[in-house]
Amino acid sequence: MPKIRHISSDNVFDVAKYPVFIGGVWECGSQRFVDKTGTAYAPVAIPAKVSVIEFKLLFSNEERVAIANARSTNQLIDDFYSLLDDTRTQNVDLSLPVVQAMLDYLVTQGLLASDRKDQILSYAP
Amino acid sequence: MRLSDFTPVQGSSLIAGETIAYKDLLYIDGYDGNSRKVAVTNFAAIGNVDYGTAITDANSGQIVAHTIVSSVQTIAHSRQAIVKNSNGETFTLSGNASVSKFSPDGALMTQVDMALSGCSNHHILLLDNGNIACLIYASPSIRFYIYDNNLNLIKDSTSIASSNNLYFSAISLSGGGFAIIYQDSSNQLISKMASYDNAGIAVLSPATIWTRAGTAGNQYHKLVQLSSGNLAIAISSLNTVSSIGLYYGVFSPAGSVISAFSLLDSTSVGIFPEIVSKTGFFAVSRPNGTNQKAYVFNNSGAQQGSEISFATTAGNASNKTKLLSDGTDFWLIWHRNSDSQCIFTKIISSGSADKSVSITGSPSQFNFYMDAFYENGLVCIVALQSGSGKPLMLVASTKTGALLSASSTLFGIAPSSSGSYPRVIAGGDRSFIAMFDYATTAATIIFAGKYMKTAVIGLAQNGVAASNAVRITSGVGAYDINTIGGTAVSFDHTTNKIVGNKGSMAVSSVSLRGMGV
DSSP, rough: OOOEEETTTTEEEEOSSSEEEEEEEEEOOOOOETTTSSSEEEOOOOOEEEEEHHHHTSSOHHHHHHHHHHTOOOOHHHHHHHHHHSOOOEEEEEESHHHHHHHHHHHHTTOOOHHHHHHHTTOOO | OOOOOOOOOOOOOOEEESOBBBEHHHHHHHTTTTTEOBHHHHHOOOOOOOTTTTTTSSSGGGEEEEEEEEESOOOOSSSSSEEETTTEEEEEEEEETTTEEOTTOOOOOEEEOOOOSEEEEEEEEEOOOSSSEEEEEEEEEEEEEOOOOTTOOEEEEEEEEEEEEEEEEEEEESSEEEEEEEEESSSTTEEEEEEEOTTSEEEEEEEEEOOOOOOOEEEEEEEEEEESSSSEOEEEEEEESOSSSSEEEEEESOEEEEEEEEEOOOOOOSSEEEEEEEEEEEEEEEEEEEEEEEEEEEESOOOEEEEEEEESSSOOOSSEEEEEEEEEEEEEEEETTTEEEEEEEEEEEEEEEEEEEOOBBBBBOOOOEEEEEEEETTEEEEOSSSSSOOOOOEHHHHHHHSSSBBBBBEESSSEEOOOSSOOEEEETEEEEEEEEEEEEETTEEEEEESSSSSSEEEESOOBBOSEEEEEEEOSSSSEOOOOOBSEEEEEEEESSSOOOOEEEEOOSEEOOOOOTO
């Protein structure tokens, strides 16, 4: 669901449509946010949908090697990467909860730093 | 056919619901079937509303979507500050403190930030020359600013009183300018009145109009201008000793006593009373924790009949009850705790309750913060549900005293917790403009929608007084019309619940494509 954030309070609002700034108002479908200068609110970026190879290249060389080594002993990681290796899989939607859950899991396993997870989810093609 | 080629050809007639002039663009009113003049294009272009069906888009009656004008809850003690002009432009005063001007379609036209802090009891007044007066309690003083219609500064920040004055009241005056009544800075027992012209020049410098006996305590003021031009004032006082309660008085705009302050109810309550006027009379109401009370006076301040009192312990807060006038009678909306009902009571000029009808909707608005306005036989009510429910809208008839439908119509976005200071004003063309607050997530919001079905039909072929037949042309063509407010919009009322015309309208012209096609 698209979101918009009030920058100073850090309140995030779910909105019906991706926010578009028109003449002092963020138009978001069922809700509108008055913002004279366009600096009080900001759309929360929607995670991108990327190709499988693009997804793998979002990780550093060291991260990829560490994850590959973990596959032999960790069924959850192996299952996820088996899906990526399936030739029928073409894209990875970073907004999918299951993808985000796996990234969180990689963080808990010490295979990915928390700030790196945020960088991957905010990737803009 | 071209503009100005208006040739009356159709022979259809409708009863005029108001005075209508030749070449007025007309809509048919779903309540009484009468024809009325389109006031604002954007409001008249929206035709449908179904009671009980949430207003979520243009098809369900939405004119301006839920719009957050301030990211804080505006503590407007005596209801949110919003006015509209005849062009359908809306002005709001919110937060700490921003003045915003919106076009009838909800676009932000301009905004001015006063950069104050600790603001409350926001007032915004449309003066008789189109200027906008903003009054606010900005700790520790009451201040005012005056802007022109485009929010160019006319009068910069001016302090009226230096401290201790949260619960003031101000109104625009029919003769120009505005008046304010407030509690004195140095002595809470003293109430002062002042007035200023359209440019903010003092007409009546702050003058003491009443010194209450007893012990100091907050005094909640409300005033209204009477048909005589004088000002009626109601003051609810709060402390714990004698000489407390609800008082009223009548003064000239120059501060001369017409009727000295008199006690109406000796119970101490820290809330704003309600006060409203109609030709020759005014009325005051206030719940006091035990009873809901109301009083009627003539313009001289002489009480008509006797005190009107209903047993209840509900509605004991500012902005939970509403006193209105339909021009003939007074109407009081109040809350009855014995059966958890919201009650609509007709009060006649002779000073007695004529009838009381339950107007409790579903969801119920019992004991909620609310506001209402009267327009052409109907009262539109907006209430904030407590907690996380969306705001709701209900419509009652002053012909029957009853709701048109008991199904409440929800609108806007649900809060985590709603607020306490809702205001609703008539937009014209059977529309309402609500301004309300949420406690969490803190915000101040405006929303505009329809409260009655309407459909644009055509142009008046003749000028008539209300209740007379007006001939209407509704044929295909482009016509010039008497000037209305708003922006250029298209409309299609051929498939409305009430069938009308289709086309586009601007402030001085309309293009019709025909009825029901």
